[in-house]
Amino acid sequence: MAPAAVISPSILSADFANLAPEAKKCIQAGAQWLHVDVMDGHYVHNLTIGPPVVKSLKAAVGTSAVLDCHLMVTEPTEWVDDFAKAGADIFTFQLDAVAPSCLTSETVIPEELEKAKALMKAIKGAGMKAGVCLRPKAAAACVAPLVEAGLVDLILVLTVEPGFGGQAFMPEMVPKIEALRKAYPDMDIEVDGGIKDSTVGAAAKAGANVVVAGSYVFGASDLKAAVSTLQAALDAAAA
Numbered sequence: 443m444a445p446a447a448v449i450s451p452s453i454l455s456a457d458f459a460n461l462a463p464e465a466k467k468c469i470q471a472g473a474q475w476l477h478v479d480v481m482d483g484h485y486v487h488n489l490t491i492g493p494p495v496v497k498s499l500k501a502a503v504g505t506s507a508v509l510d511c512h513l514m515v516t517e518p519t520e521w522v523d524d525f526a527k528a529g530a531d532i533f534t535f536q537l538d539a540v541a542p543s544c545l546t547s548e549t550v551i552p553e554e555l556e557k558a559k560a561l562m563k564a565i566k567g568a569g570m571k572a573g574v575c576l577r578p579k580a581a582a583a584c585v586a587p588l589v590e591a592g593l594v595d596l597i598l599v600l601t602v603e604p605g606f607g608g609q610a611f612m613p614e615m616v617p618k619i620e621a622l623r624k625a626y627p628d629m630d631i632e633v634d635g636g637i638k639d640s641t642v643g644a645a646a647k648a649g650a651n652v653v654v655a656g657s658y659v660f661g662a663s664d665l666k667a668a669v670s671t672l673q674a675a676l677d678a679a680a681a
């Protein structure tokens with residue numbers, strides 16, 4: 443069965459002083475997940491959200507939304523337990539943070555592959571779903587041994603360089619989404635970066651079933667209409 447269509451607004455573009463009402467507005471507008479961009483000031487030059495904020499968000503939204511945590515951090519393994527305890531539902535890490543060979547080769551070197559597998563086992567062992575994120579330079583083929591090992595619940599395709607919201611969608615990432623959908627018909631494939639009314643169609647047609655949008659949703663004069671536009675594009679691609 444094809445995976446369900448999901449909208450995951452990135453709270454990176456929300457008003458942090460009003461995070462709970464902002465999150466609830468997204469859920470009322472039809473968003474099923476909330477995307478939490480975690481940046482540690484090392485992997486990227488930005489500092490954002492950590493486990494205490496995830497804990498408060500979980501207390502505010504309960505089970506009405508999946509907390510889709512995207513960790514742009516140098517040492518994801520160190521954060522597994524803290525995010526699990528805070529209430530994260532999905533823990534997605536940057537593959538190149540543990541397996542830098544994915545940036546220069548179609549095959550991850552064995553030592554790095556073992557590190558990625560151990561991390562994913564820890565994520566699942568802590569009760570979260572395990573996501574693997576490919577930044578633009580990371581080769582799609584590198585996820586194959588992880589999928590074959592039954593460790594991948596979600597593949598996130600970054601369509602901007604990691605670090606900031608509000609960047610332009612990279613159309614050259616569309617073939618990567620297509621290749622992953624062809625290889626993994628039942629996998630949750632998430633697209634993240636520069637998604638708005640004019641770009642969501644290309645990502646959805648290529649096979650993404652989960653769309654992240656930050657600046658488009660929170661910058662819209664009508665948040666509900668923005669979420670509906672994204673949902674309509676996913677529905678049209680699935681029809």
Ligand SMILES: O=C(CO)[C@H](O)[C@H](O)COP(=O)(O)O
Pocket residue numbers: 452454455477479512514602603604605606607608609634635636637654655656657658
């Ligand atoms: O992971 C990210 C950046 O590293 C963000 O999730 C992404 O950029 C969302 O913001 P926008 O929709 O404004 O592009």
Ligand SMILES: [Co+2]
Pocket residue numbers: 452477478479512634654
């Ligand atoms: Co993100």
